Amino acid sequence: MQRLKLIYFLALTAALSACQNTYYPTGRTYNRIEVDATTQADTGMSRFLQPYKQQLDQTMTEMLVRSDVSLEKGKPESAINNLLADALRQEAGKRYGKPIDIGHLNYSGVRSGLPKGPITVGNIYEVMPFDNQITVLTLKGSQVMQLLNHFLKDEALVISGLRATIANDKVQSVTLANGKPLQPDETYTVAMSDYVANGGSGASFLKDAVRREDLNVNIRDAFIDYFRQLGKAGQPINPTTDGRITIQ
Structure with missing residues (x-):
């Protein structure tokens, strides 16, 4: 019955709009509606959304x-920084069909740490809430240095x-x-987010990459696959820093 009512309503709306003139608003008004803890829930909408919420x-x-x-992110290096960058490089390599030389994530794109104990899909969404895709750029060594x-x-x-050695706020050697x-003149494959590859965070120089290949896979989904496989191995994770960034 509800389906028939909806079809009838849509048909009636279409019929009325077909025989009436077109109108345009001549002004706008608005009212501020406060929404807080005392606001009553719409029970009808809650029932409608319940199956989706459960799923x-x-x-x-x-x-x-x-x-x-x-695990909490930190500077100049942290266990979660390394873990996520390694996960990106490994998962990108699987989809690329051969090993990736370098993995890179923008620090501000990692939005949260990971708790001790169970790590859930929801935790990965907190770490990486954006729908960024994995892109593989082929860059000259000089461009890699510019990126770093x-x-x-x-x-x-x-x-x-x-492994990068830093002195005077500049990468000295890699x-x-x-x-x-x-x-400088050799080429390397670098897995990164399409956001950065598109020039995000001021990286407009990446438009001059030697080659670009979009893998059409969400970084967050790649992380979920990575951690799920670790879980299937039956061993908890305990990542550490390994000195890949040295400050002199």
């Missing part, structure tokens, strides 16, 4: 893995696949995971 709650409370420690110095100056470095120094 959402079930999704968000799924436990992915356990952590032995509480840019984010070192404005935020902090959240990186994977390299060594890759294979032990080789970064070469």
Whole structure:
């Protein structure tokens, strides 16, 4: 019956609009409506949303893995910074079809830490609430150095696949995971968010990348996959800093 009423209402609205003149507003007024703890809930709307809320709650409370420690982001390096950058690089490599040289996250894009104990899907949404996608840029070594110095100056470095030595607020040297120094004229693959690849956070110089490949996967979803696989292994996580950023 409700479905028939809705169809009838839509049909009636369409019929009336077809035979009437078009009107335009000549003015606007508004009233301020206070919404606080004393505001009464719309019971009809609550009943309508309840099935969706139950499904959402079930999704968000799924436990992915356990952590032995509480994790908070920090400068110049922290365990969660390293964990997330490593997760991005690894998951990007799976989807790219070959290993990624460097993983990069903008520090301000990591919005929360992770608790000690169960880590749920909801916790990952708190860490990465944005719908940013993974993009792989091929950059020259000189462009990688420009990227690192840019984010070192404005935020902090959240990186994977390299070790950076910093002095006088500038990256002085970079060594890759294979032990080789970064070469200005060689090219490297860098996994990052499409936000940064598009020039976000002032990184407009990335438009000159040698190559760009969008993986069409949400960074948050990649993190969820990463932590779910760790959980299936049956071991809690206990990430640490490893000295990938050294300040002299």
